[in-house]
Amino acid sequence: MRIRTFAVALLLVSAVPADAQVSLVGDWSSRVHEDSTRNDPRIGEFGGIPFTPQALAHADAWDESRLTLLERQCVPNGAAWAFRGPAQIRIWEEKDSTTQDVVAIKTFIATFSQTRTIWMDGRPHPGELAPHTWQGFSTGTWRGNMLEVKTTHLKRFFHRRNGLPQSDRSIMTEYFIRHGNDYLTHISMVEDPVYLTEPLVQSQNFVLVANVTPATYQTWTVCLPLEEIVGRPRGVVPHHLPGTNPFITEYSTKFGLPQGATRAGAEALYPEHQIRLSQIRAPAATGTAPSTARAQSQTEPEIVQVASDVYMIGGAGGNVTVHTGPQGLFVVDAGSEMSSANLAAAIRGISNQPIRYLANTSADADHVGGNPVVRALGQAVRTRENREEGASVIAHEAVLNRMSAPTGQQPPTPVAAWPTMTFPKGQMDLAFNGQAIQLVRLPAAHTDGDTVVFFRRSDVVATGDIFDPTRYPVIDLAKGGSIDGEIDAINWLLDLLVPGEKEEGGTMVVPGHGRVCDESEVMEYRDMLTIVRDRVNAMVEKGMTLEQVKTARPTFEYDPEYGASDAFVEAVVRGVQVRR
Amino acid sequence: MSNALEPRATCAIAALVVLVAATPLGAQRGQDGGQAATPRQAAPVDLTGYWVSVVSEDWRYRMVTPTKGDTGGVPLNAEGRRVAGEWDPSRDAAAGEACRAYGAPGLMRLPGRLHITWEDDRTLKIEADAGTQARLLHFGGAAPAAAADRAWQGISNAAWDAAQGGAASAPRWGSLRVVTRQLRPGYLRKNGVPYSEQAVLTEYFDLHPGPLDATWITITTIVNDSKYLTQEFITSTDFRKESNGTKWSPTPCTPN
Numbered sequence: 001m002r003i004r005t006f007a008v009a010l011l012l013v014s015a016v017p018a019d020a021q022v023s024l025v026g027d028w029s030s031r032v033h034e035d036s037t038r039n040d041p042r043i044g045e046f047g048g049i050p051f052t053p054q055a056l057a058h059a060d061a062w063d064e065s066r067l068t069l070l071e072r073q074c075v076p077n078g079a080a081w082a083f084r085g086p087a088q089i090r091i092w093e094e095k096d097s098t099t100q101d102v103v104a105i106k107t108f109i110a111t112f113s114q115t116r117t118i119w120m121d122g123r124p125h126p127g128e129l130a131p132h133t134w135q136g137f138s139t140g141t142w143r144g145n146m147l148e149v150k151t152t153h154l155k156r157f158f159h160r161r162n163g164l165p166q167s168d169r170s171i172m173t174e175y176f177i178r179h180g181n182d183y184l185t186h187i188s189m190v191e192d193p194v195y196l197t198e199p200l201v202q203s204q205n206f207v208l209v210a211n212v213t214p215a216t217y218q219t220w221t222v223c224l225p226l227e228e229i230v231g232r233p234r235g236v237v238p239h240h241l242p243g244t245n246p247f248i249t250e251y252s253t254k255f256g257l258p259q260g261a262t263r264a265g266a267e268a269l270y271p272e273h274q275i276r277l278s279q280i281r282a283p284a285a286t287g288t289a290p291s292t293a294r295a296q297s298q299t300e301p302e303i304v305q306v307a308s309d310v311y312m313i314g315g316a317g318g319n320v321t322v323h324t325g326p327q328g329l330f331v332v333d334a335g336s337e338m339s340s341a342n343l344a345a346a347i348r349g350i351s352n353q354p355i356r357y358l359a360n361t362s363a364d365a366d367h368v369g370g371n372p373v374v375r376a377l378g379q380a381v382r383t384r385e386n387r388e389e390g391a392s393v394i395a396h397e398a399v400l401n402r403m404s405a406p407t408g409q410q411p412p413t414p415v416a417a418w419p420t421m422t423f424p425k426g427q428m429d430l431a432f433n434g435q436a437i438q439l440v441r442l443p444a445a446h447t448d449g450d451t452v453v454f455f456r457r458s459d460v461v462a463t464g465d466i467f468d469p470t471r472y473p474v475i476d477l478a479k480g481g482s483i484d485g486e487i488d489a490i491n492w493l494l495d496l497l498v499p500g501e502k503e504e505g506g507t508m509v510v511p512g513h514g515r516v517c518d519e520s521e522v523m524e525y526r527d528m529l530t531i532v533r534d535r536v537n538a539m540v541e542k543g544m545t546l547e548q549v550k551t552a553r554p555t556f557e558y559d560p561e562y563g564a565s566d567a568f569v570e571a572v573v574r575g576v577q578v579r580r
Numbered sequence: 581m582s583n584a585l586e587p588r589a590t591c592a593i594a595a596l597v598v599l600v601a602a603t604p605l606g607a608q609r610g611q612d613g614g615q616a617a618t619p620r621q622a623a624p625v626d627l628t629g630y631w632v633s634v635v636s637e638d639w640r641y642r643m644v645t646p647t648k649g650d651t652g653g654v655p656l657n658a659e660g661r662r663v664a665g666e667w668d669p670s671r672d673a674a675a676g677e678a679c680r681a682y683g684a685p686g687l688m689r690l691p692g693r694l695h696i697t698w699e700d701d702r703t704l705k706i707e708a709d710a711g712t713q714a715r716l717l718h719f720g721g722a723a724p725a726a727a728a729d730r731a732w733q734g735i736s737n738a739a740w741d742a743a744q745g746g747a748a749s750a751p752r753w754g755s756l757r758v759v760t761r762q763l764r765p766g767y768l769r770k771n772g773v774p775y776s777e778q779a780v781l782t783e784y785f786d787l788h789p790g791p792l793d794a795t796w797i798t799i800t801t802i803v804n805d806s807k808y809l810t811q812e813f814i815t816s817t818d819f820r821k822e823s824n825g826t827k828w829s830p831t832p833c834t835p836n
Binding site for chain 1 (some may be wrong): 624632633634635636637638639640643644646647650652653654655691692693709710741742752753754755757784786788790791792794796798800802811812813814815816817818820827829
């Protein structure tokens, strides 16, 4: 019997998979012996990054004081950069209490107190419309002595913290390799289809440290944004107009580099570049960037849970928000007419409760086209005054005006799609399912009827097309839209949004299209809008015509993110001209 | 006959357990599944081929020669800083020491290409076109050289840190660990940041896949030198595999 026991033990030991034999657990301290200025790079220090011309244009416009904006002060390091900083890191494992399998490997970085989860249980990555976070969504696999980690769903950050941007479409592959007992090498490989021409491969090193006190990790436990520039007008976004950044050459001058030496992108990463340094020219900031803007059409709706009682349905035209509760459903927007059957099925996949209210954020067809079908799924709360069939359809009266027509004329949308309950002023409040729901009209933004819907207890805002991270805003001048109104609306929205602990989540945003967002995406959108508006304004002040402004490409570095810009630029030019 | 094990048998089995558990995979099976493998046969990864350094880090210190005294990131002590401040490339050239920045502790950081081959079953050869240098990594221990034999590339002993266990058909993974001594004093960077004859260089070569079906080696380099450094100097350098040697371009050492 005992022989058999030993034989089994022998078999077990020899069969232990490699996975089980490496542990990364411990407290690790970074050794910043390379790229020693990585945490505070100089303006113009661009060497080593295979950036696109658009990324370079973004960096040329970068003004460090943008970090003083309230929304930016507490922004933590994104996962694609975080391990590059001077970092104290704790790594531990979370195990299933029954099987003792490692469910997740977790890291905690002292800087900004960021916790990251690397799922080891084989779960899939979330769908395209799921929110992005600073730490992204990571899954890990052991490959012998190396932990391979794949990360998606990253927020926009920086490849280098001097304005070289990292897009939110970046994905990252990492390898964690423990060498001996004391050393940890971390390799990161970032692919960014927007701002890199080839993967950015970097590696950094850590040393195991013992007897670490809690104070070591208490450097950024709380961050409270404060007004740093007293008297700065609301809505200002610091940036340099094209060709006017006075600091961009300082770095090369200080270190005796040929002007333009660091502006060559990927070419400068290879040995051949050494002999070309004296002839380097900056890549021309012209040329058409391939638009990688997100596809707008989806065949099947995708449901994302935004809060415990709020869901977003994407892929049915404009995004649809569904709030559930004991009194029934409150739905924001109804998608396109073509997708309404799929949308109805998706809503019923969430809840069989009757839809009591359907709110429209604008009169656009991709938001109201499904009104008849969605309305028919519901039943309004009956009152002595309201005996209507189907759900109540709420909108600002400007929306009804856009959808209807004077008696005797052909309305642009069928009567069955019209709002049944309108509010004429700036705001409408409801109490429903135990929470306050506010419908707030933001005039003259995308159109004159734009409404956001705020679920106060759930802390979710449905913005309609005022905020659409998949493209430049459609500013419909004919329907009362304007660039200044759009920026005002976005700034109003930013005032409303409160990020969660460690700047993750908080007030969640269901945009008109695209994935679930939070404050950071709205902030990036505001910055883009303001910078483009300021550039166009400067061009118009110089007397440039619309065509000249278009040719100057004031949206150059944002085009890979937001796609075609002609209509947007034209709307901005018209708006600026009207203001003058 | 009793089922109980004799004490001697117990010890033998216990020893066998320990041995099996502690023996690297490569040594557990030869390529033919039988005889003990040579280091070449036991290699858990294939490091051979042409590799290009991708200078995404320390760009300013690597792609151009920094100015004298620009030693950012290197944990130099006062003596190290003093020596770095006396860097004189023309003096190095006149002394026939133009290769001071091409010694093993600095060589991997220079922009260039590596050509890695097996010199024999127990010796891995790394050639660098920067400075036309060659390193020999000896497995199983190399004879220690006398002090007079100090060289830019020193004497390197290599061993596989191979992953253990797993099925014989499973992908093999592991690091190459190299320890180099007997170094001729030289520079960690081209602008005269020094290492001394006391320096001991420990390296880990890790092969890993990368995006776009590329294969990479990351070389972690740890320099211990109490004469000039306040702590170990750690860097890691990334090389991408090239399909052939058409871009291989040996160049002589230059002092600056």
